[in-house]
Amino acid sequence: MWKHVYQYTRIIDDCDLARTTNIKGTFGYLDPEYLQTHILTEKSDVYAFGVVLLEVLCARPALDRYLPHEEVNLAEWAMFCKSKGVIDEILDPKLIGQIEPSSLRKFMEIVEKCLKEYGEERPSMADVIWDLEYVMQLQMTPIHREPHEDSDATFSAGGGGSSLVIPRLMVSDSFSTNSIVHKSSYGEGTGTDSSETRVFSQLKISEAR
Structure with missing residues (x-):
């Protein structure tokens, strides 16, 4: 079953921007800018979604305290591996050999933009969804x-x-992080699927209407 990654409790003013108290969340998904400003925005959701994309790609949780220190935080570790050109070393083993290189490169570009330190540098969710459609076509x-x-x-x-x-x-x-859900069970196998189109089929993106 799908599971909620985390949930924010937000107080929203007329500008859809507010100082928030009693935030409910999980470290590893939390916008780093919030720790400085104590303000959540839609770009905070974009950051969290970038972490979820990595979870799907790597089949591991955002934080894993049983791993070596430098690998505990998935977002930080993945960006380090990307900078070294070894992102394929942390992929879900089930995906190795199934992802088109151009599709993977674009996917990681999207993730990197979502995980920018400052919200103003992150894309809108509309742009993220459009880019993910492109990733699907490349795949x-x-x-x-x-x-x-x-x-x-x-x-x-x-x-x-x-x-x-x-x-x-x-x-x-x-876009609300309340709607972010994650299907990966981190390592549980359900058999082999030869179709390449399943590689990113775990991404459940609901088009806003």
């Missing part, structure tokens, strides 16, 4: 993106000259 079919000025994105699948047009998602920037 399903190795493709090259064509520049396009319209709201749609055009991808060409080399060889036959065919193209795939993907409309930009119409989603709200508003």
Whole structure:
């Protein structure tokens, strides 16, 4: 079953920005900027979502105190491995050999943006969702993106000259960590699935309507 990663208790004023007390959460998901300002914003949710993306990719919790000191915090450890070019060493073993390199690179770019230290440097959830759609397309079919000025994105699948047009998602920037859930059971196997499209199928992203 799905499990809640954590839940914030928030006091929101007219500007959707407030000083928060009695926060309920888990270290490892908590916006580092909150520790300085004691203020939560939508970008705090973006940070937490970036951690959840890493949990899905690496099949481990955000904090694991049984690991060596430098590996305890998943977000910090993953960013270190990315900087060294060894992110493949911390992937879920079930995913090794199944992820398109271009898809993995883009996925990690998204995560890195979500985990920026300051909220103003993080993307909106609308941008995150759009980028994850692109990751899915890269995974399903190795493709090259064509520049396009319209709201749609055009991808060409080399060889036959065919193209795939993907409309930009119409989603709200508003996203709540109350809705973040995680399906990974950290290591429990359920059999083998040969379909490459299952690699990122654990990501459950609800389009805001």
